[in-house]
Amino acid sequence: MTSALVTGIGQLVTCAGPGSTPEDALGIRTNAALVVEDDRIAWIGAAADAPPADRRIDCEGRAVLPGFVDSHTHLVYAGDRAAEFEARMAGRPYDGGGIATTVTATRAAGDDELRELLSSRMTELRRQGSTTVEIKSGYGLDVDGEARLLRLAREVTTETTYLGAHVVPPEYAGDRAAYVELVCGAMLSACAPHARWIDVFCEPNSAHAFDGDEARTVLTAGMAAGLLPRVHGNQLGPGPGVQLAVELDAASVDHCTYLSDADVDALAGAPQTVATLLPGVEFSTRSPYPDARRLLDAGISVALASDCNPGTCNSSSMPFMIALAVREMRMTPAEAVLGATRTAAKALRRNDIGAITVGMRADLTVLDAPSYAHLAYRPGVPIARAVDLA
Numbered sequence: 001m002t003s004a005l006v007t008g009i010g011q012l013v014t015c016a017g018p019g020s021t022p023e024d025a026l027g028i029r030t031n032a033a034l035v036v037e038d039d040r041i042a043w044i045g046a047a048a049d050a051p052p053a054d055r056r057i058d059c060e061g062r063a064v065l066p067g068f069v070d071s072h073t074h075l076v077y078a079g080d081r082a083a084e085f086e087a088r089m090a091g092r093p094y095d096g097g098g099i100a101t102t103v104t105a106t107r108a109a110g111d112d113e114l115r116e117l118l119s120s121r122m123t124e125l126r127r128q129g130s131t132t133v134e135i136k137s138g139y140g141l142d143v144d145g146e147a148r149l150l151r152l153a154r155e156v157t158t159e160t161t162y163l164g165a166h167v168v169p170p171e172y173a174g175d176r177a178a179y180v181e182l183v184c185g186a187m188l189s190a191c192a193p194h195a196r197w198i199d200v201f202c203e204p205n206s207a208h209a210f211d212g213d214e215a216r217t218v219l220t221a222g223m224a225a226g227l228l229p230r231v232h233g234n235q236l237g238p239g240p241g242v243q244l245a246v247e248l249d250a251a252s253v254d255h256c257t258y259l260s261d262a263d264v265d266a267l268a269g270a271p272q273t274v275a276t277l278l279p280g281v282e283f284s285t286r287s288p289y290p291d292a293r294r295l296l297d298a299g300i301s302v303a304l305a306s307d308c309n310p311g312t313c314n315s316s317s318m319p320f321m322i323a324l325a326v327r328e329m330r331m332t333p334a335e336a337v338l339g340a341t342r343t344a345a346k347a348l349r350r351n352d353i354g355a356i357t358v359g360m361r362a363d364l365t366v367l368d369a370p371s372y373a374h375l376a377y378r379p380g381v382p383i384a385r386a387v388d389l390a
Contacts, residue, residue, distance in 0.1 A: 004389055005053035007033040010061040010370045015342040016355040022334035036362040036389055044358060063371050066356050067131025067363035067386055068318035069344035072254050072276055072305035075121045076114055076149045077139045079105025081311045094285045095206050098311045099167045106139040114152055121316060122156050128317045129384030131363035132353050134159035136199060138166030143187045150194035159348055161197035165218040167208040180214050184221035198222030199230040202244060205237035212240030219248055234258045246270040252347040257290045268298045274347040276303040279324035280313035293330035303347040304339040323379035333376045362389055
């Protein structure tokens, strides 16, 4: 067993406080240190009382937080859609149709190319403080392609999500029912061994995505195969996504841009379902931002994620998402940090990450700053990085 003493911490943000306010929930400690043994937190206490360890990591007054938990990404893909981004900035609305461009490029790429691209993106995530990442398929949209993307994703994370129901591919545009049958049949059988979750783009406002009945069919088939449900919902307009997520006890419903009073009431009555907001998408599509304040004031758990993907948010920066949440969605800095750590872990139904307490995984992020507030205070500045304990 090897150990490491992490000391010289200016502000230890445990995200494990017992208080009822977000600031109390951050559980901030000063003059603190911690000991890591074999990737787990073994001790936390006053720096002056720290026990000996095999290694010493001096943070030199910097703040230390739990590693960011990015609970919604699409990282296994080839090609880019910069031209689509330019078109949106010139006024073309987003409707999901550009996903087909990425499907074409990804189908044409070999495993080694995709693996190299994925490795680079994972390195980029860690350099910005993310230590846990969920990765969806959805750019294969055929049996072998979807299974391949999940196998590659499983090489870097256990949080893999089967998203065969991302959009209807062009070859099935004239027979949606046949594609839903494929997603729930042969494709599911090939993908379930490599996935923990099943997701669906439930968006009747897009001709390319799935309506409520189709989404329910996909999710219940996945659940019958042992996968846990997640939902893309209410992104482009009002729709059934939130209600479906609550009905099926989904861990998370993501986007939540257009919510009715009934949607908010449903989420407030379903504490097991997290509302995961993706502000980078609104930034990158010039769409209205979700009203995080409305959700938080209703007592709903609100997580933040990057939705890193080639079309609607080509950013892997959780610090940027925190800054956007504070500036554009009326979250406080404390609420945004909790949303990127503790609540994001809840969105993955994980109790071993997202906070710094004895026994939890030693996933730590250090800031080149004295306090967590600098994450929103210094937007766009690379002040966060995952701590290398190896």
